[in-house]
Amino acid sequence: MSFNTLGLSPSILKAIEEKGYTTPSPIQEKAIPVILDRKDILASAQTGTGKTAGFTLPILQILSQNPPAGRRKIRALVLTPTRELAAQILENVREYSTYLDIRSTVIFGGVNQNPQVATLKNGIDILIATPGRLLDLHQQRLLNIGSVEILVLDEADRMLDMGFAKDINRIMAILPERRQNLLFSATFSLEIKKMAAGILFDPELVEATPENTTAEKVIHNVIRVDKGMKNDLIVKLIDEGDWQQVLIFTRTKHGANKLSEKLEKSGMSSAAIHGNKTQNARTKALDGFKKGQIRVLVATDIAARGLDIPLLPHVVNYELPNVPEDYVHRIGRTGRAGASGEAVSLVCAEEIDYLRGIEKLLDLQLPVEIVSGFEPLEVDRQPPPKMGGGQRPPRSNDNRGGGGKPRPSGGGGNRPAAAKGNRPFNKNRDTKR
Structure with missing residues (x-):
């Protein structure tokens, strides 16, 4: 399979090609069509397999095909646990949106908020954020996420590990009820499944690799x-x-x-x-x-x-x-x-x-x-x-795996029940946003 078969626009395909990628990774191959079909998703894939592009590419496609009328508002929100990951996601979003009229930015703590606020005031389409800074700016009335159509929880298991559960619940309470939800996690723990049950609506379950596996090579x-x-x-x-x-x-x-x-x-x-x-x-x-x-x-x-x-x-x-x-x-x-x-x-x-x-x-x-x-x-x-004294640790071949072509980076069980009152946009059900 190539990226040409996934239904992505020529502008996005051109940006992918310039990055040197030709073949989608398993998580991209499975997740992109589901997201483009406007379904909620619960996805698991190990780090380093292209999870970020797995949600970034279809989000760019959806937003570019349905440009808003009037002033730009935040239409896609990506929540992530760390500043480094947030900055990396923004870099990927900007690379893949090179030939699109899409504006994106990132907000996180530990730095002066004023430059972030100035960028938000100019209007953006995609916001990547850590939970703490997002809630801080919202409480100061410097941020409005009332127009979000697509929500991404990236590295959801790590967010729970870092104690963000309450912050995530507070953010869910101020988001529109009708939205598409994408939850990506390296593991499907009981806590993750419980979180998914409260956020996702009739989700597709996507697993590119078994839980808790490491890269083959x-x-x-x-x-x-x-x-x-x-x-x-x-x-x-x-x-x-x-x-x-x-x-x-x-x-x-x-x-x-x-x-x-x-x-x-x-x-x-x-x-x-x-x-x-x-x-x-x-x-x-x-x-x-x-x-x-x-x-x-x-x-x-x-x-x-x-x-x-x-x-x-x-x-x-x-x-x-x-x-x-x-x-x-x-x-x-x-x-x-x-x-x-x-x-x-x-x-x-x-x-x-x-x-x-x-x-x-x-x-x-x-x-x-x-x-x-x-x-x-x-x-x-x-x-x-x-x-021996000057010898390097001998390399074992027992844990080597097969090869593979470069992928865009990013980074079983029953489906979680749908959350009551959470009706994300579905193109076959809702006629207007």
Whole structure:
């Protein structure tokens, strides 16, 4: 299948072609026709499979085919959990709307609201927002979402994890009842299904990949090591492996700062991003990382989603997440859109239970190794073969998958019941908006 068969306009197809994409990803192939048919959707796909284009392209098509009369109003609202993801979605929207008369903008906290308000006053068609800033501007009467026709909840599971449930409920209360709802999530947890039941109307269920799976071309490596030796080991791996672009995850903000400082002292350009950093600092660090000016980016889970870094070769779990699903989101930063990548996890004795939880979630036993000179004092499993002093971790082919053509980025069960009183627009039922 090609994008030409999905019913998209020549203007959108031209923008897609200029991006170098020819074949839609599974989530795009399944979601785009459903959205164009003006149906609600509950979609699940792993990160890095083109979820953003999966909803962006059909929204652009719908809005461009039905231009409003008079002043522009917000017709499509995309809610997302983090600033980085919001900014990335805006970038994609603008790229795909290059040849359309569509205006879009983004609002999020951590920065001065005045430039955002000025853009909103000029009139826009698509708004990408984090829940907190959206509600803040609405309470100040600087924002009106009473004309929204299409609502997107992107990374809905992450929004619940970050405590946005009440904010989302407040936003639902001020949106028009008649609208099209698109809910995208990496997982279909019970909480997500409950949320969907209260928002979606007779939705189509779309699953491009099984729940909690990782990109096929990601190579997983687990290295057992004592907690106090992790700093020296990560320096060794990066230096001797000649890794030039590495994203490292820690569990805490303090840990991210401390590790970044350690890497700097070792002669590696490094920066840390987390919730205590200003938005400008986070944007600067991410931009430097993408451009190759910063070799190592150390992040907390705030960056597990929303970082779109083309061809990122290495992701390291300096500390395993205590929530198994977060492992999927973290390593989803590599192996994106058919490219290969490597996920390395440094695991000490106190993290063995976390490792077992991740393996249970993935239904996969991850290959475990020990680096010579960094042997853990306590080994939970049968000891794997040791590696030579200057040798990189051997790559296992057990977790390799098939290839694939580049996709536009973005990033079972019964259907949820429809929410009472929520009647989204349906072209076969409603004759006017």
